[in-house]
Amino acid sequence: MRLRSSNPVLKRALKQSGTGGYAQPGYGQAYPQQGYPQQGYGQQGYGQPYPQAAYPQQGYGQPGYPQQGYPAGPVQGADAQPMTIDDVVVRTGMSLGIVAVLGVVNYFLFSFNPGLALLLTVVGALGGLVLGLIIGFRQSTSAGLILTYSALEGLFVGGLSALLGAQLAVTTGDAGASASLVSQAVVGTVAVFGVMLALYKFRIIKVTDGFVKAVTFAVLGAFVLLLINFVLSFFIAGGLGLREPSPLGLVVGLVLVVVAALTLAIEFRGIEEGVQSGIPAKFAWQFAFGLTVSLVWLYIEILRLLWIIKSIFAE
Numbered sequence: 001m002r003l004r005s006s007n008p009v010l011k012r013a014l015k016q017s018g019t020g021g022y023a024q025p026g027y028g029q030a031y032p033q034q035g036y037p038q039q040g041y042g043q044q045g046y047g048q049p050y051p052q053a054a055y056p057q058q059g060y061g062q063p064g065y066p067q068q069g070y071p072a073g074p075v076q077g078a079d080a081q082p083m084t085i086d087d088v089v090v091r092t093g094m095s096l097g098i099v100a101v102l103g104v105v106n107y108f109l110f111s112f113n114p115g116l117a118l119l120l121t122v123v124g125a126l127g128g129l130v131l132g133l134i135i136g137f138r139q140s141t142s143a144g145l146i147l148t149y150s151a152l153e154g155l156f157v158g159g160l161s162a163l164l165g166a167q168l169a170v171t172t173g174d175a176g177a178s179a180s181l182v183s184q185a186v187v188g189t190v191a192v193f194g195v196m197l198a199l200y201k202f203r204i205i206k207v208t209d210g211f212v213k214a215v216t217f218a219v220l221g222a223f224v225l226l227l228i229n230f231v232l233s234f235f236i237a238g239g240l241g242l243r244e245p246s247p248l249g250l251v252v253g254l255v256l257v258v259v260a261a262l263t264l265a266i267e268f269r270g271i272e273e274g275v276q277s278g279i280p281a282k283f284a285w286q287f288a289f290g291l292t293v294s295l296v297w298l299y300i301e302i303l304r305l306l307w308i309i310k311s312i313f314a315e
Helices: 008-016 085-112 114-138 143-172 177-201 209-232 247-277 281-314
Strands: none
Touching (some): 008 281, 085 114, 085 247, 085 281, 114 143, 114 281, 143 177, 143 281, 177 247, 177 281, 209 247, 247 281
């Protein structure tokens, strides 16, 4: 089955799998040999002709003669099997599990060794960004690279959660504000994921090529704007104020939560098309990477949005 898609992962997978299937010409094909049994051995004048049915030709795969030692096709490894939803779910679970474990470790490390925790947070942020770009541009299906990315993101997410939680605790005077902020962000991320999955499944949101382009441009625009804000923050306190507890920061936060949520719909479409086209199971790692990126970004935006809201009302 051929399937055209704008998803670069699917384009690469479909190109590698040829026509989208796995039945390769030349493997397991029966080649009936015209002229076997050969005519001319039935000698006229000596009674009945003698059809040469007892001489199967080894290696020619004649109908009716199973060839011992000639399998129907090449033996395929697990990664060469067609991708299933379960493949994506398992790999995504592994990736998010590492994010969660390393996130919890670095979150609590701030209470015992803030200097080391802050260093790990910076390493996680920069390392995750660089490795994420490498995986994305190379469309890598390496489990090692993707799980390493997950570990780096876990360090960053845990550290950021601790930092924003500590700031909120100081602002509100509530020692339990940090734990409340993180737990609400986790619940919010899971809830948004469930809503987006339902909206996609019931086709309330239709992920067309135009939808994909619009969301992609929105993501690029957000990335550039946040990068400018980050650079300016070294010269002006708060930069452009896009991430500060202010009305502008609140609006920007809401917009970014929506954009991050919409990227999930694009991932759902890619997974659905990948399963339908029968691409190799190894590409499940690439989809797991995409879901991890979207969910981590969604969590960060929900975390910051809740921090902005709580900080505004605490003033």
